[in-house]
Every structure is written in C-alpha cells, then in structure tokens.
C-alpha cells in the first residue's frame with residue numbers, strides 16, 4: 303500500500319506544478335470530470351478519452367481509522383478483489399501440504415505442514431498492488447486522461463450548464479480538514495464514482511472499536527500475521543476473509559448476529575459454504591453482537607478480550623482472546639457532502655446517489671429513455687458502488703462507466719461549457735511531468751494530450767450497452783469451497799413467482815478432490831461439500847432463472863452459464879447440454895433431481 307509519507311513528494315510536486323500552470327493557463331473546461339478513480343471511474347475516464355473527450359479523473363483516499371491508505375485504482379485493486387483473490391489462492395495452495403497432497407504423491411507430513419509465511423505473502427501482494435497503481439497512472443497518462451491526486455467536490459451548475467469541481471489535495475496530517483486547495487476544474491459533465499468504505503460500529507456503541515479493530519481496508523497490508531482472528535459479520539467479505547485466513551493456518555472465529563449467512567444469496571448454497579468452512583476448522587458463533595473489546599494496549603496490534611451479547615436473551619458471553627478483530631458488517635459511501643452532492647442538487651439516499659432520473663429536453667434522454675446512472679442534477683452521473691441499487695461489483699462499475707462515456711459521446715458531450723472555448727495554452731495544465739510516483743522513484747513523461755492511435759473500433763464496439771440488469775450479473779464468493787451464481791436464488795424466485803411457479807433441479811456431491819481426501823480421513827464423511835442447483839420457471843418453456851454452484855474453482859465455471867441465462871436458456875436446453883467430464887460445472891447440466899420430487903439429491907458416485 304502507498305503509505306501516506308510515501309506519497310508526500312508526489313503531492314508536493316503536483317501542487318507546485320498545478321499552481322504554475324494555472325498562473326499561465328487559467329482554468330479550462332473539460333468535457334468530463336470523473337470524481338473517484340476506482341473501477342467505474344477509471345473505466346469511464348478511459349472510454350471517454352478514447353472517444354475524443356477531454357477528461358480529468360480525481361482520486362484520493364481518506365485513510366482508514368488505522369491510518370491505512372493506498373494508491374490509484376480504488377477498492378478492487380488495493381483492498382478488494384485483487385489482494386483477496388491472491389490470498390485465497392495462497393490458502394488453496396496450502397491444501398496441497400495436507401493429506402490431499404500426500405495422497406497425490408507429494409511428500410508432506412500432515413501434522414507438520416510448513417508454517418505459512420504471512421510477511422512474505424503480504425509483501426508480494428503489496429508489491430503487486432503497487433505495480434497496478436503505477437500501471438493505472440501511466441495508462442491514464444498515455445491515453446490522454448489528466449489524473450489528479452485530489453478530492454473533488456462538485457459546485458452548483460452554472461447558467462451555461464457547466465460545473466465547477468473544487469479540488470483539495472490530501473495531506474499527511476491525520477486531521478482530514480487540513481487538505482490543501484488546488485485550482486478548480488470546470489466540466490460539462492461530472493461522473494461521481496466515489497465507491498464505498500467499510501462500516502465500523504460507533505464509539506458510543508463499542509468504545510475503543512476504532513483503535514482496536516480493523517476492517518478489510520487494513521487486512522491485506524498487515525506486515526505481521528494477524529494471529530488469532532475474530533471476524534465480525536456474515537456477508538461475503540467476512541466469509542472470504544475467514545476462509546483464506548483459516549487456510550493459511552490461523553485460528554479463526556466468525557461471530558454474526560444471525561444464523562443466516564450470505565443473506566442475499568441462495569440459502570442452500572450459503573449453508574454448503576458455511577459447512578465447508580466449519581469442516582476446515584472455522585468456529586462460528588451466531589446470534590451474537592459484540593458488546594465490548596478491551597485490551598491493555600490502545601492499538602490494534604495487541605491481544606484483545608472480546609465479549610458479545612445474545613441478540614434474543616441479552617445475556618453477555620465472552621468470545622475469548624484474539625490478536626485481530628476484523629469487522630466486515632457492511633459498506634457505506636463517504637458522506638455525500640464529500641463530493642458536493644448538496645451543492646449541485648444531487649439527491650442521495652443512505653449516502654448513495656439515487657439514479658434513473660429523466661431530464662426533459664436533454665439530448666441524452668432522447669437517446670435512452672432510461673438512464674439509471676443519471677442523477678437528479680442534469681449533467682451529473684453516478685457509476686459503481688455509490689449508485690443506489692447497483693450490484694457492488696467491479697465488472698458492474700466498469701460496465702456503467704463505459705456506458706455513461708458512450709452515452710455522453712452520442713450526445714456530443716453537450717452539457718454547458720463547449721469544447722470550442724478550449725484554450726490550447728492550458729492543454730497540459732494538469733500533466734504529471736516530473737512527479738515521483740508514490741515513492742516508486744519513477745519519473746513519467748509529460749502527458750500526451752492526443753490519445754494514442756488505436757485500431758478503428760467495429761460499430762458494435764461503440765454501441766451503448768444496455769443498463770446493467772442485476773438479475774443477469776454473475777458473481778462468486780471466494781471461500782475455500784467457492785460459490786458462484788447468476789440469476790435468482792430459490793427464495794427470490796419463489797417470492798416472485800410463487801412456490802408452484804418455480805422448478806428447482808439440484809445435486810449435492812463431493813468433487814473429485816474431496817472424495818480422494820475423504821478416503822484419507824481429512825474431511826469428515828457426512829453432507830457432501832459441493833452443490834449444483836438450477837432454478838427455473840415451472841411452465842413452458844421452462845426458462846431458467848438462476849444457476850448456483852458450490853465447489854473448488856466454481857468461479858471459473860459461472861461465466862458461460864451467465865451468457866446462457868442472458869440468451870434465455872431453458873431447462874430442456876440445460877438437460878440436453880453435454881457436460882465436460884470430470885468437472886464441477888458438468889453437475890449443473892447433469893443434475894436431474896427436482897426439489898418437488900422430494901428425492902435425495904445426494905450423488906454417491908462419479
């Protein structure tokens with residue numbers, strides 16, 4: 303992670319440069335200013351630039367309460383998908399040192415499996431993430447996007463339809479009010495892509511929590527092993543972290559206020575995931591909310607005693623002593639005032655931008671009657687996690703970012719200030735020349751205003767993709783037994799179509815590795831660990847509503863099923879599809895036991 307001190311030189315350099323350029327060139331209108339350089343913001347900025355727009359992207363990170371900060375790229379790259387997946391892989395590799403490895407001929411002694419080296423993993427992950435930060439910076443520069451390491455705050459819409467975006471540079475002081483003002487930007491359109499951050503309970507509810515607990519924002523860059531870990535929460539981030547920490551050999555307890563995990567997902571699949579984690583040694587404590595964290599030290603690095611209260615009886619129990627307490631109880635955007643929602647009349651709910659507004663008389667709305675990314679203020683859009691109702695996933699943020707860029711392109715980038723007023727003298731006002739990139743010691747060339755020449759895109763590559771349909775978004779939970787799905791859960795399908803309107807075909811089984819391992823007593827016999835489920839309409843033509851798969855590498859299998867769902871696949875199509883043997887995904891096309899039949903879906907042989 304980019305520690306705050308490491309970024310100081312770059313920011314100072316940036317401020318000097320900006321001041322000089324502004325004295326020379328003044329402010330200049332951009333076609334698009336993107337506030338937030340994560341998955342959605344960067345996708346929007348790059349696509350807009352490739353379509354010929356003048357674009358700036360502002361990105362800055364408010365440090366976590368533990369002081370962790372990072373570089374360009376947003377949550378996914380720095381504290382989300384990428385470090386998480388690498389740690390998941392590290393944990394899965396560890397399985398090879400157990401009974402499974404020795405059953406397959408690798409010399410290993412189950413009781414003396416090599417201890418995992420956390421500092422080595424953390425250091426590899428951090429270096430890789432830094433290389434991605436650098437890659438984004440240089441890609442933006444090459445593609446003609448002005449990147450500014452600053453917080454952006456929208457101002458009111460001017461009479462000519464343009465917006466002023468106030469910029470402030472983060473400082474190294476812990477006082478976040480001490481930000482340094484930079485010159486304002488002027489933009490025809492603004493895209494808000496400010497994402498979300500993990501939630502911690504308030505100090506009133508849990509005294510000491512902000513100094514004694516961490517979140518996923520801190521976990522991936524810990525220099526020392528987190529030791530005995532208490533994970534608080536029951537969503538996918540909680541279970542994924544519990545899974546890889548346990549896989550790396552650490553004692554892990556998960557405490558959750560209910561006994562329903564992965565609430566938005568299919569409950570059979572969720573049970574299979576929790577059962578597999580339990581078999582691997584994760585302790586689950588349910589129906590409890592944390593009531594006290596105490597420690598002799600006042601920071602997160604020392605052992606802590608944790609107590610919890612039973613949600614029903616109010617009785618308080620001790621959960622024991624832990625080295626790390628990690629909260630994964632949900633995510634929220636930063637306060638909307640941070641990006642200036644109130645100044646431009648952008649309405650929000652629960653901190654998220656409410657989307658889908660029609661702007662009568664605006665060209666964009668003629669192009670598309672439904673623009674879920676449009677805010678209440680014409681000319682201001684939102685993409686990614688900050689957009690209310692959006693599935694909080696990287697590919698969704700990217701798709702929305704590309705969509706908004708192409709919509710604006712088709713509308714001629716017409717919101718207020720026009721490109722005709724451009725002052726060529728100011729064209730490089732925000733270039734990155736001479737900056738030390740976040741302590742990496744790398745100098746970059748001045749930014750190139752003209753985007754590099756590219757192969758001419760085919761017409762379909764310029765088409766505006768339809769709004770993202772959340773019922774067709776595939777996703778995966780990267781627990782040791784991965785859970786991948788697309789479409790409706792069985793519960794949601796029944797809610798929409800009624801019990802009699804839904805057909806479920808399913809299978810419970812052990813994958814090849816688990817069968818082999820169970821013969822060697824690694825895994826207790828009992829409920830099989832993997833699950834395949836197809837949820838469909840119970841009427842002609844038996845349209846499939848959802849696919850669910852639990853097992854090793856399930857995430858790799860779901861993409862094709864997502865395509866089939868989008869194309870309107872039916873149960874007869876699925877049943878007549880020839881499987882690939884021996885794989886996990888063949889179970890989705892070979893499952894034939896219907897829930898309605900009441901028959902046991904457990905498969906006893908290959």
Ligand code: FAD
Pocket residue numbers: 337338339340341342343360361362363364375376377378379381382383384386452453454455495496497498518539636640641685686687688693694695696697699
């Ligand atoms: P972000 O990527 O969060 O980017 C927003 C950026 O804006 C941040 O850099 C922020 O600091 C900056 N910012 C905020 N306010 C301002 C301001 N006023 N001015 C300037 N900059 C500002 N998704 C998947 O698809 N697959 C996964 O496996 C997956 N795993 C995840 C694991 C974890 C632990 C977490 C936390 C998330 C995971 N996600 C995953 C979700 C994914 O990371 C997010 O959906 C995605 O990053 C959202 O992108 P975004 O552009 O909306 O926001």
